[in-house]
Amino acid sequence: MSEKRRERAEVLYNKEIAARIYSMWVRTEEIARLAAPGQFVSLYCANASRLLPRPISICEIDAKERRLRLVYRIAGKGTEEFSKLLPGESLEIAGPLGNGFPKKAGASFLIGGGIGIPPMLELAKQLEGERQIVLGFRDETFLTEDFLAYGPVSIATEDGSAGIKGNVLDAIGGYGLRAERIYACGPLPMLRALKAYAAENGMECYVSLEERMACGIGACLGCVCHAKETDGHTNVKNKRICKEGPVFEAGEVEF
């Protein structure tokens, strides 16, 4: 069982880096020390009418300074509340939650789409071996400079305003990129396409899934996905995204 903590974290930085997308650094007692790439945290709203925590992926881990970077999009009133937090203020946070990416040697694609991009950054930092970073956006890009420090970055935008016009697979094809493994986080259509692409090319493929959550720790069974085989814990063909996931080998889940 991976260790988790619930803490009150101090906000160190919280700025909009693209339209409705914020980059927040928080100081934690222990969560940063325990965290691994691909895991997430639950952020709790101060407004008690918003009961449920918001699951947010971990973008960067600074274990030494006990800091976490969380890059999130304003998707509703809860994330809007977080966007208004000022440095020096604090919020309730639980984590690290979920399993994270398995770190494997050899050439890897790190592929992020939209708000699925942030968790790929810490993976890019910690992964050893060759990598191709492929980022897909609708229009406005973000975090691309941060990724450049950790490997070659290819960009696709739906409107063609940066990189190749199209999606991440168009970028892979257009730039003639190759690797033996895929790590990916992003919208379901992208993950489905990558699962198919990996299967056709005999590649390993790890995807990070998301779902509406309540507890975030595996108790409520709110956030399940369909599994290919009967899951050891649930004893049905469902896996808990917050516990067995959010990262799955693409072949073990149906989405």
Added chain:
Amino acid sequence: MNLTVNIAGVSLKNPVMTASGTFGSGEEFSEFVDLNRLGAVVTKGVANVPWEGNPTPRVAEVYGGMLNAIGLQNPGIEVFVKRDIPFLKQFDTRIVVNVCGKSVEDYCEVAERLSEEPVDLLEMNISCPNVKEGGIAFGQSAKSVERITKEVKRYAVQPVIMKLSPNVTDIAEMARAAEAGGADAVSLINTLTGMKIDIKKRTFALANKTGGLSGPAVHPVAVRMVYEAAHAVKVPVIGMGGIMDAEGAIEMMLAGASAVSVGTANFRNFGITEEIVEGIRTYLFEQGISDVKELIGAVR
């Protein structure tokens, strides 16, 4: 100071239990909560065979509450008996197993299977709004409440709590029906059927369209129904519905509950059950009350 309460001959060290479905079988929460400090752990509903539950999204937040339509996903009684009961036996707390089914026979089968197990109480979920067969179908007419209670009582060794639905015209009538069927206690409320629409996607927020509303939004409804049920029956009433803190728990007891269950609040604060135990202790001290049982039904 005495915090112990008694439910159908089973003594709880304090009146605070977990509400079924919000706490699994305690394993996940045990990283954050000392289960030894709870009056009882009420497990997520378990059926005779594994259930896959509903499609996702299964949960949605609403103002002051949440909707869920998990659909009683559970691993089935055999896995539960081998894994979850031994886990809970490590702790000094009472074990209440919540039972669900699609037919009267299903409930009876699980009750019978648990007869030799180290379980303290059974809670029959005849009030889940999120499954097509079973669940609430048994809980919405007095006749069927009485009938299923009678049947289950023929097979159950442990005392039986019937968990009642608030989605009825007259909760007192349902409580009386359970008592007439031989229930040893009743618990209420299960969730209120609700709906949320996502106006951006112009679709239902839940794949099941409807879901059960829980959280502080339902608390006053729950207090009223606990009050009505407690005045309708002699068996103990277990109160639940939107308890977020010790104040909510004490309200329930003053309305007539002998014990309380805390559910949705666990999602906001993993340690809330322990905090409520301490909050009740503080309240009793401040009020100069030596026995928590003095609170039960004190507001008439």
